[in-house]
Amino acid sequence: MTPGLKYLIRATFLYGNYDFENSPSIQFDLYLGVNLWKTIRLTDPTSYFLTEAITEATADLISVCLVNTGRGTPFISGLDLRPMLASLYPLVNASRSLVLLNRFNMAPNDGVNDHFEIPSKVMQTAVYPVNSTKMELSFTPDPGDLNEFYAVMYFAELQQNASRHFSVFLNGALLNDAKPLTPDFLTSDAIYSINPSAGYGELNISLVATESSTLPPLLNAVEVFSTMRNTNVATDGGDGNLLPRHCSWFLHEGMQWVMLFCFL
Known part of the structure; x- marks a missing residue:
């Protein structure tokens, strides 16, 4: 990641009864860093749910976290990261990200x-x-x-x-x-x-x-778009290095993905 550049992050979810539990509904929270991105609500096991955020990197790492809120085990089906031109979406800055409502x-x-x-x-x-x-x-x-x-x-x-x-x-x-x-x-x-x-x-x-x-x-x-306020900012870009014990993926800059993917 390059601090100061904008990125589009897209997360997709398709339950598909992957755990053979036939859960009628699943709900959990999705965080970008330490800021709430979206509450994920899934009621149809055969339909996929997509959410996008456009954010400005403030460090050389961005974390995406799934938080168990007691309404089913969190999961994710796909995660995409794409760099964007600086001229696009001028409303995005270090203190404000945008969450896609509809396109x-x-x-x-x-x-x-x-x-x-x-x-x-x-x-x-x-x-x-x-x-x-x-x-x-x-x-x-x-x-x-x-x-x-x-x-x-x-x-x-x-x-x-x-x-x-x-x-x-x-x-x-x-x-x-x-x-x-x-x-x-x-x-x-x-x-x-x-x-x-x-x-x-x-x-x-x-x-x-x-x-x-x-x-x-x-x-x-x-x-x-709706707003995601980046009111909670990590105190140091290296703080994420303290979290791998909670994470299923931890990839460093220079690899294809630069994501901290956490289950809390």
């Missing part, structure tokens, strides 16, 4: 919302309202998530010589420096909320055409 390709070619679709394919399609000048979307957080929302919306005009202008609202707050958005033809663009939308039980996104627009608003894709 939507608004108009997938095959009708399936694929979390792993390549960006160039996603930006080739879009949705827009029919016989309306307004588009609205709502997202509800999972239990235990902070009610602090950030949204990243992606736009590309697909119609040549279009006259399309619209304003973007997040829980009533006007984004894009309070200026209407005019997507460029076949050019990807994105806007995001700088400050969290806090104090709401859900996130509401509204795209409203201006009076001068002859076309309705459009949207190619959207990502919605």
